[in-house]
Amino acid sequence: MIELKGITKTYGGKKTTTTALSGLNLTIGKGEIFGVIGHSGAGKSTLIRCINLLERPTEGEVWVNGIELTNLSKRELQQQRRKIGMIFQHFNLLSSATVYDNIAFPLTLIGTPKAAIAEKVNELLVLVGLEEHQSKYPSQLSGGQKQRVGIARALASDPDVLLCDEATSALDPQTTDSILKLLLDINQKFGLTILLITHEMHVIQSICDRVAVIHQGGIVEEGPVTETFLKPKHPVTREFINREGEEGVKLASSVPHPEWTRLVKITFLGAKTYESVMSQVVRETGVNFAILQGTISTIKDVPYGQLTVSFEGASADVDRTLALLKERDLDVEVLE
Structure with missing residues (x-):
């Protein structure tokens, strides 16, 4: 056109x-x-x-x-x-x-x-x-x-x-x-x-x-x-977007929690936004987690959610947790 x-x-x-x-x-x-x-x-x-x-x-x-x-x-x-x-x-x-x-x-x-x-x-x-x-x-x-x-x-x-x-x-x-x-x-x-x-x-x-x-x-x-x-890939794009995980990263960095082994941003898109994927996975792997920052909204008519999460547990168990989340078509980004 x-x-x-x-x-x-x-x-x-x-x-x-x-x-x-x-x-x-x-x-x-x-x-x-x-x-x-x-x-x-x-x-x-x-x-x-x-x-x-x-x-x-x-x-x-x-x-x-x-x-x-x-x-x-x-x-x-x-x-x-x-x-x-x-x-x-x-x-x-x-x-x-x-x-x-x-x-x-x-x-x-x-x-x-x-x-x-x-x-x-x-x-x-x-x-x-x-x-x-x-x-x-x-x-x-x-x-x-x-x-x-x-x-x-x-x-x-x-x-x-x-x-x-x-x-x-x-x-x-x-x-x-x-x-x-x-x-x-x-x-x-x-x-x-x-x-x-x-x-x-x-x-x-x-x-x-x-x-x-x-x-x-x-x-x-x-x-x-x-x-x-x-x-977002380009720095200018990131400037326009309120990246929900940033406040969570700052919070985690300011408070000493040596038992935390991984800080992660997880993105849910579509129907998965409202599914209990996180609780299902951590029950299977036995790790604990804390949600530091989160949001649920829509892009046009598509629902999405973003969480900044800290995972506590053995390194192998946390790795398995992240792998299972990815298998369920969630976007997983390790922040720290």
């Missing part, structure tokens, strides 16, 4: 040049919710604006739905942009227009008949839950309501792709969750491909299928959210 090939974007002249993106490659499948996460200045916004050519890459190719956009004429590009919706961090609504007219704006620009506009806008008002607010102006709306208007406006042209540039960064946590739920519902209802740019791991964890981590203009890690979240 979206393929970026060797994208480089530089700013400046001959004397001073700033490189925002450097040889970046990325592929996003049809119907995916794909997240790109990175720190400020990493190149996130430049990346998303290169997809609809609001920023034209210095080098490289941008393919959307099988069409290479950088080779299109101005008129052809305008037509293709109608298939790419975009929502923004600060909403970008017309302050002097009502909710209805803001949603209708893209259709008005291309000369859509009034009856067709009314049908589409009313449908979108129901979709985003703003039927009772259609005559209000942006100044009369909450942040979450403004973003719902932005989402409805982006969907007015029936796009194949929805680009979200820090769409929840200006919202409180509860409103963020409601907007993410709306985006997930839209993805499931219409099969819309959604690209989310964010610096919040919670956003990625809540609704994304895959994630790419951007750093200094390049992708440093990419993969399914479950794998990237639970087994």
Whole structure:
């Protein structure tokens, strides 16, 4: 659906040049919710604006739905942009227009008949839950309501792709969750491909299928959210993730317990999160254990658990315990 090939974007002249993106490659499948996460200045916004050519890459190719956009004429590009919706961090609504007219704006620009506009806008008002607010102006709306208007406006042209540039960064946590739920519902209802740019791991964890981590203009890690979240490889990825075992490691290091023979982080995924695997294994091997840190949560709709555990017992028994846990498809990482 979206393929970026060797994208480089530089700013400046001959004397001073700033490189925002450097040889970046990325592929996003049809119907995916794909997240790109990175720190400020990493190149996130430049990346998303290169997809609809609001920023034209210095080098490289941008393919959307099988069409290479950088080779299109101005008129052809305008037509293709109608298939790419975009929502923004600060909403970008017309302050002097009502909710209805803001949603209708893209259709008005291309000369859509009034009856067709009314049908589409009313449908979108129901979709985003703003039927009772259609005559209000942006100044009369909450942040979450403004973003719902932005989402409805982006969907007015029936796009194949929805680009979200820090769409929840200006919202409180509860409103963020409601907007993410709306985006997930839209993805499931219409099969819309959604690209989310964010610096919040919670956003990625809540609704994304895959994630790419951007750093200094390049992708440093990419993969399914479950794998990237639970087994981060790059230091930047680890910065974004609250690694549940770290507090347990600090606790174990600060208190002398010479009988502890192994400090381990154990990750449960899927149905095993709620199974009594640990108690079954230690009954079999006879070792004792203490849970120093633990959590149970979800990544999108997949449950997971992480425990930092200290095992006490003979070295051979602890080794056997870890082996049995691995045999039961748990991820076991010896920390100390």
